Amino acid sequence: MDGVASRVSASAIYESLKEMILSFEIYPGSRITESDLAAFFGVSRTPVREALQRLAQEGQVSIRTKQGCFVRQISISELAQFYRVRTxxxxxxxxIAARSMAKEALWALAREWDPAHCSGAATDLSLMVQKEESFHMALARGGGNHALATYLNDINERIRVIRRLDFTAGFRIERTYEEHHRIVCLLLEGDLAAAKTLMTDHILQSEKFARSVTLEQLARTENGAARSAMR
Incomplete structure (x- = not known):
């Protein structure tokens, strides 16, 4: 019974901490301790340790021997490099999808991302990111190259911290539906060059908007911390 309770607590703590990190409630680079988190969540240190280890595996925090646990820093230049690789x-x-992906699968993607469905799109940022990532992963897997999908998934893990901010504005969700739908339609029409051009621009605009919001969030959080320190 205690083991089950511990696993549930660790999972809940993991989800809470991840959301706090991604929303900048916990500032990048901050040192966090098991004892402080255990007191905050009202649990023992064991589920906290499990949650931190899981976050460390995802790269959200780093656990340093004899120093403690630190929330990952956000390097805009490093993220830009990941976006170039992603492109x-x-x-x-x-x-590969143009050559090997089944037409039925492409039509299914086109229907799923029909802009007419945008009004019912997920409003939860995490769910929207999952849905958006699933589109790109479907194209990567659709051609049958599993290594390609693995590399893309690794990039997704590294940029997710700012990618979710791309959907903080409603117009970005609408544009994502339009561009995803158009990319698939271009593949179905046999216009690979146009599909690649649109995909490149789609990723570039997503990066620009997410980077802008990230810098605003960092500045806002830093200013808030400075004001608190002066009180």
Missing amino acids: AIECLSLE
Whole structure:
């Protein structure tokens, strides 16, 4: 019974901490301790330790021997590099999908991302990110190159911290539906070059908007921390 309770608590703590990190409630680079978190959540240190280890595996925190646990820093230049790699992978996935992905699967994607369905789109940021990632993963897997899908998934893990901010504005969700739908339609029409051009621009605009919101969030959080320190 205690083991089950511990696993449930660890899972709940993991989800809460991850949301706090992704929403900048816990500032990047902050040192967090098992004892403080255990007191905050009203649990023992065991489920907290399990949650932190899971976050460390995802790269959300780093656990340093004799120093403690630190929330990952956000490097805008590093994220830009990941986005460049992502663009290359996504364009390659389009090339392979154009040759090998079943037309029925492409039509299914086109229907799923029909802009007419945008009004019922997920309003939860995490759910929208999952849905958006699933589109790109479907194209990567659709051509049958599993290594490509693995690399793309790794990139997704690394940029998710700012990717979710791309959907903080409603117009970005609408545009995502429009562009996803158009990319698939271009593949169905046999216009690979246009599909790759749109995919490249789609990723670039997503990165620009997410980066802008990230910098605003960081500045807001830093200013808030400075004001608190002065009180």
